[in-house]
Amino acid sequence: MSRCRWASFFLLLLALGTLPGTADVGPVEGRLFPALGGNYREERELPVVAELKTRSSNSISVEVRVSAPPAASSAVARVELTPGTRRRIPLLSPVPPYGRVDAEFESEGITDSLSTELKVVGPDDLAILVLAPEEAFSYLSGYQKLLESPASNAPEIRLSRPPSAEVLPERWPSYSSQDIVVVKDLPFLGLGEGAQRALVDWARAGGVLVLVSSQSAELTGTPFAEVAPLPGGGIRVRAGGVPMLHGNLRGGSRVLVEHDGLPLLVGRAEGAGRVLQITAPISRPELLGPAVTEKVWGEVVAQWRGNGWRHAAYNEVVLLQNPPEIPVPNPAVLAWFLVGYAVLVGPVNYGLLRRKDRMLLSFVTVPAIALLFAVGAFSGNLMSRSGDIVVRDVGIAHVTSGDSFAVVESTSVFFSPRARIYELSFGRDTFGRASRASYVDPGPAYKAMLQGDGSVIWSEFPMAMWSMVRFRTSRLLPLQGPLSFRVSPDGRKLEVDNRTGLRLTRCRIFSPAGVTGEFSLGPGSSSLELEPAEHHGAPAHQMVVNEGSEDEDQLVRCLGSLWGPDTLPKRPVLAGWTADFPAPVDIAGIKPQHHSMHLVTVEAP
Structure with missing residues (x-):
């Protein structure tokens, strides 16, 4: 009997040693954590970090897989680990429907697995990412009353802190789940230049970047200095020993809050977003007093709410329902x-x-x-049906007069006439997400791989014969140059300098003076005599010329949501249509037919 017991015990140990997911015997020690803290938003990019260390005395190859059931897609990375080293691998996780993200580390035929739980941020909540020393700005979570609104349902302020500045993403789409990012004590943080540029691009794409700096040289030589309303100056110590930064404001900047005769909060528009600067170290409300501190953050929230592009209704529209590649049966x-x-x-x-x-x-x-x-x-x-591979995209783009980039929101369809496995690629300035039929729909099964240059590859993307996949993209698209224009006070004359390389058709000017008739713009400088619109009604809806285009009508509704469908903007806005934007996605080894139509809005400075 004793021999049978020893044999049974030996077989049990052998069986336990071969079970997958047993971290005690795996060659890799790993953990998974979100790069921006434990909060995430649906339909936004979710950066995570896998930290790996080998237990082996030899170099080993490890495959990391991150998934979010029931989503069928996964994030994949393959790395080489050397003995005694610890590596942090950035990945873009699928967005978890239920808040759970799973990770698997496979090496030498053994798989270790683990999970991490995240908290979803509601659509009415205010997501704030704090990049500052620990415990700074913790009081912000108590400013719930700043969000009170008849249109909101008990919104919350959700603070996030990254585990380390070293793991901050260098892609602006990775910050798309945040509404406001607060940066303080930049030299102390050790924030890399790549992450700083990503935050600047994120602000240009519609975010609100808040720089808290009371030292004259704190921003010098950094990407933040290129957009800060007050990039440098002197220091004045006010009553109570509080240092305040003062100096010359950058062009286009405004003083939003003053304190003791000095600017305390200054701001300027940057692309489709805002860059704000607080000139005193208000990491604790006691420094300037609760009343002044609350006034500052109340204005910050007002700037976030006043960003029409950020709150446009684009996410509520459904486009390209009936593309010509898939005709409706007669x-x-x-x-x-x-x-x-x-x-x-x-x-x-x-x-x-x-x-x-x-x-x-x-x-x-x-x-x-x-x-x-x-x-x-x-x-x-x-x-x-079409026998060609086709990419068709429509959307809306925002350009600020004088800027050399456009913020583009697009809906795209990818049509495949045959069954095939594809490889799709999105640039470092592009965020793509495949549309799902329902909340529990797993979506297409593919592997997302983050490249060293910041681009993202969807490999092993399956397509059935005559199938179509719809996805949405957000892009920060560089242009050949800026577009600037000036409208006479009576709204009858237009001077424009178009260096973007875009050809705009069916253009109109919307200004407090009214809506103009149609005109076209090509590259170069021109001066035009404008006529008033021939018909009346909701101003934004005068952009609809092709009565048979449902997509164009939906985009015009988005245009109306920027300043109100029945009102006119406070500053002149040039709006027109272009077909010159490149495709948001590249297909490896294939040059598809590309059809594009975007509504471009150019806002006067």
Whole structure:
């Protein structure tokens, strides 16, 4: 009996040693954590970090897989680990429907697994990322009353702190889940230049970047100095020993809050977003007093709420429902097709076989006729559809007069005429997310791989024959140059310098003076005499010229949401259509047909 017991015990140990996910025997010690803290938003990029260390005395190869059930996609990275070293691997996780992200580390045939839980941020909540010494600005979570609004349902302020500045992403889309980012004590943080530039681009794409600096040289030589409203100056110590930065404001900057005769909060527009600067170290409310501190952050929240582009209704529209690559079946053709099939199988087939007294042949003729009609239907469908790989995208773009970039929100469809596995690539300034049919729909199964240059590859992307996948993209698109324009006070004359390389058609000027008639703009400088619009009604809806375009009508509704569908903007806005934007996605080894149409809005400075 003792020998049997020892044999059973040995076999049990052997079996336990081969179970996957047992961290005690795996060659890799790993952990997974979110790069920006434990909060995330749906339909936004989710950067995570896998920290790995080998237990082996030899170099090993490890495959990291991050998933978020029930989503079918996953993030994948393959790395080499050397003994005694610890590596941090950045990945872009699928957005978890239920807040759980799973990770697997596979090496030498053994798989270790673990999970981490995240908290979702609601659509009405204010997400603030704090990049500052520990415990600074913790009081912000108590300013719930700043968010009170009849249109909001008990919103919350959700603070996030990254575990380390070293793991901050260097892609601006990775910050798209945040509404406000607060940066203080930049030299202490050790924030890399790549992360700083990503935050600047994030602000240009619609975010609110708050720089808290009371030292004259704190921002000098950094990417933040290129956009700060007050990049440098002297220091004045006010009552209570509080140092305040003062100096010359950058062009286009405004003083939003003053304290003791000096600017305390200054701000300026940067692209589609805002850059704000607090000139005193208000990491604790006691430094300037609760009343002054609350006034400052109340104005910060007001600047966030006043950003029309950030709160445009683009995410609520559904575009490209009926692209021409997938034509809607004609009911009349289907009806005649079924009538012909019924007549041929019924009276014709039955009559001929009965006349020849060969009724048993119906077991052969009926399947043959069905096969003939199936082949005919397949051939007709094949001839009616496109045989080319097509990428079609429509959307809305924002350009600030004088800037050399556009903030572009697009809906795209990728049509494949044949069954194939593709590899899709998105640039470092592009955030792509595949649309899902429902909340629990797993979506397409692919592997997302973050590249060293910041681009993202969707590998092993499956497509069925005559299938179409819809996805949305957010881009910060560089232009050949700026577009600047000036409208006369009476709204009748336009001077424009278009160096963007874009050709704009069906343009109109929206200004407090009214809405102009249509005109076109090509590259170069021009001076135009403008006529008032020929018809009245909701100002934004005068952009609709093609009555048959449902997508254009939806985009115009987004335009109206920027300043109100029945009102006019406070500053002149030039709006027109362009087909010159490049495709938001590249397909490895294939140059697809590309069709594009975007509504471009250019806001006067």
